[in-house]
Amino acid sequence: DAEITQSPRHKITETGRQVTLACHQTWNHNNMFWYRQDLGHGLRLIHYSYGVQDTNKGEVSDGYSVSRSNTEDLPLTLESAASSQTSVYFCASSESGDPYEQYFGPGTRLTVT
Amino acid sequence: AQSVAQPEDQVNVAEGNPLTVKCTYSVSGNPYLFWYVQYPNRGLQFLLKYITGDNLVKGSYGFEAEFNKSQTSFHLKKPSALVSDSALYFCAVRGPSTGGSYIPTFGRGTSLIVHP
Numbered sequence: 396d397a398e399i400t401q402s403p404r405h406k407i408t409e410t411g412r413q414v415t416l417a418c419h420q421t422w423n424h425n426n427m428f429w430y431r432q433d434l435g436h437g438l439r440l441i442h443y444s445y446g447v448q449d450t451n452k453g454e455v456s457d458g459y460s461v462s463r464s465n466t467e468d469l470p471l472t473l474e475s476a477a478s479s480q481t482s483v484y485f486c487a488s489s490e491s492g493d494p495y496e497q498y499f500g501p502g503t504r505l506t507v508t
Numbered sequence: 509a510q511s512v513a514q515p516e517d518q519v520n521v522a523e524g525n526p527l528t529v530k531c532t533y534s535v536s537g538n539p540y541l542f543w544y545v546q547y548p549n550r551g552l553q554f555l556l557k558y559i560t561g562d563n564l565v566k567g568s569y570g571f572e573a574e575f576n577k578s579q580t581s582f583h584l585k586k587p588s589a590l591v592s593d594s595a596l597y598f599c600a601v602r603g604p605s606t607g608g609s610y611i612p613t614f615g616r617g618t619s620l621i622v623h624p
Binding site: 399426435436437438440443445453485487489491492494495496497498499500501502 | 540542544549550551552553554557559598602610611612614615616617
């Protein structure tokens with residue numbers, strides 16, 4: 396069965412370190428998204444991609460970057476981790492066109508100390 | 509700009525009773541509306557969506573939602589709640605694709621607690 400996976404599921408890192416969160420989907424979806432989920436804020440979009448070599452900033456992109464070198468993967472990099480980036484991160488994918496629902500990964504809980 | 513409001517942070521209902529989780533939206537043009545459910549320590553799962561046509565949409569696990577254009581609402585409903593329905597529910601809206609944009613806006617979520 397097709398799926399979307401994230402790794403690691405839990406990560407503790409120190410302030411200032413670079414961290415990369417992996418996202419891999421086997422749906423063959425063109426669209427991929429990264430969100431963070433925080434209490435009181437719901438889901439906030441960090442970055443998204445509509446296909447290989449395409450990346451776009453979301454509403455909370457500062458301090459984060461992504462790259463899309465193939466259809467299956469969209470890694471999220473925290474250039475220099477900050478305590479404000481402690482959160483649960485979700486990757487999602489969807490088909491192109493209208494109006495397809497998103498498929499979400501299980502999430503990565505990141506703690507920055 | 510598009511936006512979603514889920515006016516209740518928490519909804520409490522007794523098992524066997526009907527439940528309603530409210531959602532109102534704002535969008536230019538015809539909306540695409542979605543409901544997702546999130547169980548503890550899990551990602552969001554798609555429940556149902558409204559595209560066009562019948563205002564009553566049926567989805568997974570016995571849930572349904574009613575689209576009301578005049579009230580710009582898309583409330584989630586279930587005739588008889590189960591304890592296992594206890595979870596976090598998210599409403600999302602997307603306007604018509606603009607220049608190839610497919611970005612939905614999510615509400616803040618409503619915690620549904622079903623009491624035995």
